[in-house]
Amino acid sequence: MQTIALADIQKQVALLQIAERLFDSVTLFALFETGVFKVLSSGPKTLQQIQEKIAGNEESLRATLDAAVALKVLSRHNERYAASELLLDCLGREDSPAYLGEWVSFLHALMGPLSQLGDAVRTGSAPGALFEDMSGDNVPAKRMTAAMDAYARSRGIEIADRLDFSQTRHLLDLGCGPGTYSIAIVQKNPQISATLLDLPGPIAEARRLAAARKVEDRLEFVAADAMCYTPSKAFDTVLVSNTLHMIGPAGSLELLRRCYHMLTSGGRVIVQAQYLNDDRVSPRWPTLLNLIQRVATPHGRNHAISETKEWMEQAGFRNVQYVRFSVWNVCSCLIGERPVNLETGGRGGSDL
Numbered sequence: 001m002q003t004i005a006l007a008d009i010q011k012q013v014a015l016l017q018i019a020e021r022l023f024d025s026v027t028l029f030a031l032f033e034t035g036v037f038k039v040l041s042s043g044p045k046t047l048q049q050i051q052e053k054i055a056g057n058e059e060s061l062r063a064t065l066d067a068a069v070a071l072k073v074l075s076r077h078n079e080r081y082a083a084s085e086l087l088l089d090c091l092g093r094e095d096s097p098a099y100l101g102e103w104v105s106f107l108h109a110l111m112g113p114l115s116q117l118g119d120a121v122r123t124g125s126a127p128g129a130l131f132e133d134m135s136g137d138n139v140p141a142k143r144m145t146a147a148m149d150a151y152a153r154s155r156g157i158e159i160a161d162r163l164d165f166s167q168t169r170h171l172l173d174l175g176c177g178p179g180t181y182s183i184a185i186v187q188k189n190p191q192i193s194a195t196l197l198d199l200p201g202p203i204a205e206a207r208r209l210a211a212a213r214k215v216e217d218r219l220e221f222v223a224a225d226a227m228c229y230t231p232s233k234a235f236d237t238v239l240v241s242n243t244l245h246m247i248g249p250a251g252s253l254e255l256l257r258r259c260y261h262m263l264t265s266g267g268r269v270i271v272q273a274q275y276l277n278d279d280r281v282s283p284r285w286p287t288l289l290n291l292i293q294r295v296a297t298p299h300g301r302n303h304a305i306s307e308t309k310e311w312m313e314q315a316g317f318r319n320v321q322y323v324r325f326s327v328w329n330v331c332s333c334l335i336g337e338r339p340v341n342l343e344t345g346g347r348g349g350s351d352l
């Protein structure tokens with residue numbers, strides 16, 4: 001019988017370390033989903049103490065806790081399971097500034113679509129879970145909306161703090177999701193009224209958040225497909241935040257053309273995105289966001305700064321400027337101007 005050499009076993013072990021990374025994710029998701037981190041936030045607990053709080057099947061719970069210890073997600077001393085302060089702040093304490101529960105729930109919802117990545121490579125067609133029926137109301141879409149609000153409220157909020165909106169009066173937020181950016185912009189700039197547009201699910205959530213944040217009287221809500229929307233008034237600013245990657249290059253160019261015609265002369269479009277570098281293999285998260293689009297949307301793919309700038313210029317925008325935020329914010333912006341119409345003395349309206 002041929003025996004395997006130690007060097008080959010080492011190769012297999014190295015490979016399996018990559019292949020088995022999914023167990024890190026599935027145990028983490030299960031511990032979060034069943035509330036184990038919340039239970040452990042008050043201190044280490046035995047299996048029975050955890051089970052008393054979360055119920056469920058004891059053997060499956062024990063297997064999950066033990067695997068989590070083996071994977072170093074949890075630790076165990078004297079039959080008590082414990083989580084690090086890092087994990088407890090991110091997943092066990094909803095009032096912690098580091099809380100990431102909404103993001104982890106969203107990633108969990110993507111496991112099904114991502115497991116079909118091979119099919120997407122073979123056939124190019126994606127299950128399109130995020131656009132199932134254009135309602136934005138299924139589980140992955142709802143979790144995406146909650147995750148967007150969580151990100152926008154914390155690390156993403158720089159757009160409202162760092163860009164100058166003093167000349168803005170009428171803002172259109174296309175693909176607003178939970179509306180967090182527009183809500184924050186309107187809160188900081190009392191002269192602005194905003195129109196928030198998205199599919200019905202996200203619009204319902206944006207309405208709820210606007211009411212909770214007490215700005216709903218300065219917002220108009222439109223549940224519609226952005227590709228078919230014809231507004232009844234013109235805007236001086238259009239925000240398209242983290243939306244182009246869901247509709248792909250052809251859709252992006254078409255949407256930017258529509259933005260151009262919805263703007264008054266001299267108005268500006270702000271395209272916020274998690275841009276890829278031109279090498280398309282960095283930064284890390286935008287390349288993963290690209291993968292998500294390939295399995296969860298019919299035509300989406302993430303985009304780089306240079307190609308987005310080209311689409312903006314093809315749509316008619318000029319003086320396109322790139323604005324980046326702090327290093328911990330994965331979002332940055334391209335801002336383009338609709339040229340001033342000299343024939344109308346610079347005060348021209350939109351093309352509506």
Ligand SMILES: C[S@@+](CC[C@H](N)C(=O)[O-])C[C@H]1O[C@@H](n2cnc3c(N)ncnc32)[C@H](O)[C@@H]1O
Pocket residue numbers: 136144145148149152174175176177178179181197198199202224225226227240241242243246247
């Ligand atoms: C990733 S979320 C970004 C939400 C928000 N703008 C932000 O930056 O946090 C993209 C949003 O675009 C919306 N969207 C994509 N295609 C759309 C379309 N054709 N019409 C309306 N909304 C669309 C999605 O429903 C989703 O809420």
